[in-house]
Amino acid sequence: MPRRSPGRRRLAALLVLVVVAVVGVVGWRGVQRLVHAVSGEQCEVTAGGSTYSWAPDQASNAAAITAIAVKRGLPPRAASIAIATAMQESKVRNVRFGDRDSLGLFQQRPSQGWGTAEQILDPEYSTNKFYDALVKVRGYTEMDIAAAAQAVQRSAAGEAYAQHEGQARATASVVSGQTHAGLGCALRDPEAAGDPHELAALLSKDFGLTGRVSGSTVTVTTGSADAAWAVASWAVARATDTGAVRVAVDGRQWVRSMEDSALTWRRTDTTGAPTTVVIATA
Structure with a gap:
């Protein structure tokens, strides 16, 4: 292993001293604030012994998706399917672009009858349209999440929805109230x-x-x-x-x-x- 130059050793020592000084002056809470200030805002959801991270805008959209399922009297499974779909289609972000004229959380297309561009970019509207289609899928509550999502979306890569199942299920469990304080x-x-x-x-x-x-x-x-x-x-x-x-x-x-x-x-x-x-x- 090559030896570090004296200048690099002095820099490393200085960084250690800075960290020690920060801890000494502001304490552990101050360090936490510094870490979050650098890493950015974040949300965490925990259910079934697993923890997943969301960016705040993603968590907000996932919460809306789940709440609307609750409002409609749908089971948490429906919210899991919807969140997994949005994770694959848009990373659960209300994007204004996509393949051809696809838009929004679920990449719905005005040309395919999902609504106007303005309507689709309303998360509540697009979520309700997704559920309108999902509840027409016979036996969706017993289907694999990826299969149910694909029955609605008819994607060219329908198997991709499966990779998001864990985080989608955990989030739906917490925001539907099945898991408390998660x-x-x-x-x-x-x-x-x-x-x-x-x-x-x-x-x-x-x-x-x-x-x-x-x-x-x-x-x-x-x-x-x-x-x-x-x-x-x-x-x-x-x-x-x-x-x-x-x-x-x-x-x-x-x-x-x-x-x-x-x-x-x-x-x-x-x-x-x-x-x-x-x-x-x-």
């Missing part, structure tokens, strides 16, 4: 305070639920603990769009920050109602 996001502070009325409107659009606005908070009362966790997980995943800074449910809360703690749910001193979710925008 989604967190490390996010920078919003550039401007979120609008609670807009958040309540988005909640209604995705879940079909009514949120009560009071000051900067939106309170949602659901019919079960699972439904409450579905809303709470959705609220965290969509915080990048709504400006939410805190979500509380069932004696736990998520607090927006760039620290690792924002990837998990903290227990609070007070016990919240297991069917009520409080979302704060300030």
Whole structure:
């Protein structure tokens, strides 16, 4: 192994000293902020012993896809199929380009009757159109995810959907409320305070639920603990769009920050109602 030059050794030593100094001055939380500032914002979803990473915009779109399945009374399997499809087609991003005239989360084509370009670029519209087609696939709930996705999409590479099954199933499980406290996001502070009325409107659009606005908070009362966790997980995943800074449910809360703690749910001193979710925008 070649020996490093004295200059390189001095540089390495200097970097070590800088890291030590950072730890000494700002502590471990400061290092976490530094790491996230360099690596960027991120979300994590954990279910069934596996953890997967999402970029915030991807997590937001995946949450909308799942919430709409819940609103329509579809099983989590439907959301898993839809998320796996969007992962393959667009990386779960609402892209304005694609093969020929393909657009949006599912790369739907106006020329093939999926809707206008403007409609397809509305995530809620395109998701509903996907489910409209999926529920017409006989026995889709018993089919392999890739086969069900291909029955809707008719892709030239239909087997590719299968590679996304694990992350799609985990995300659908958490945002549908089957798995509690399984989604967190490390996010920078919003550039401007979120609008609670807009958040309540988005909640209604995705879940079909009514949120009560009071000051900067939106309170949602659901019919079960699972439904409450579905809303709470959705609220965290969509915080990048709504400006939410805190979500509380069932004696736990998520607090927006760039620290690792924002990837998990903290227990609070007070016990919240297991069917009520409080979302704060300030």
